[in-house]
Amino acid sequence: MADSIQFPYQAVQNTQGETALRPMLPISLTYGGNAVQVMGLLDTGADVNVLPYPLGLALEANWLGQKTPLHLSGNLAHYEARGIILTVSIGVLPPARLAFAWTKHETVPLLLGQVNFFAEFDVCFFRSQGMFEVSSRKPQVK
Numbered sequence: 001m002a003d004s005i006q007f008p009y010q011a012v013q014n015t016q017g018e019t020a021l022r023p024m025l026p027i028s029l030t031y032g033g034n035a036v037q038v039m040g041l042l043d044t045g046a047d048v049n050v051l052p053y054p055l056g057l058a059l060e061a062n063w064l065g066q067k068t069p070l071h072l073s074g075n076l077a078h079y080e081a082r083g084i085i086l087t088v089s090i091g092v093l094p095p096a097r098l099a100f101a102w103t104k105h106e107t108v109p110l111l112l113g114q115v116n117f118f119a120e121f122d123v124c125f126f127r128s129q130g131m132f133e134v135s136s137r138k139p140q141v142k
Helices: 053-058
Strands: 004-008 010-013 019-022 024-031 034-042 049-051 081-089 096-103 121-126 131-136
Touching: 004 024, 034 053, 049 053, 049 081, 053 096
Parallel strands: 049 096
Antiparallel strands: 004 131, 010 019, 024 034, 024 081, 081 096, 121 131
């Protein structure tokens, strides 16, 4: 099993229609036996992981069944959000259970943030080389 996996930065169009390189991570999300393959934006400035509304529906999650209301900030502050736990798989790395703020926003990208993606995975960015590396959290030595 690999200790880490390298990924290239992906060219994406920004809101002005210009191409920009972003650290987009191919992942599998699983909930209740349903799985989807998606690209998630690694966002070190995001406090929480954010799941767009359509992805939750694709996983057949029940919006009304998620009883934990969340309050997001910034450009997502005006959208209702609920907490949901998903299993995330990245290539051959061990899967991890991650908490997401499932937002009613329709077009926000899947965001992988501090709580708790960056608590479960280590990431090294090599922007000048156009790549980044992801590894599983290592057990602490006592």
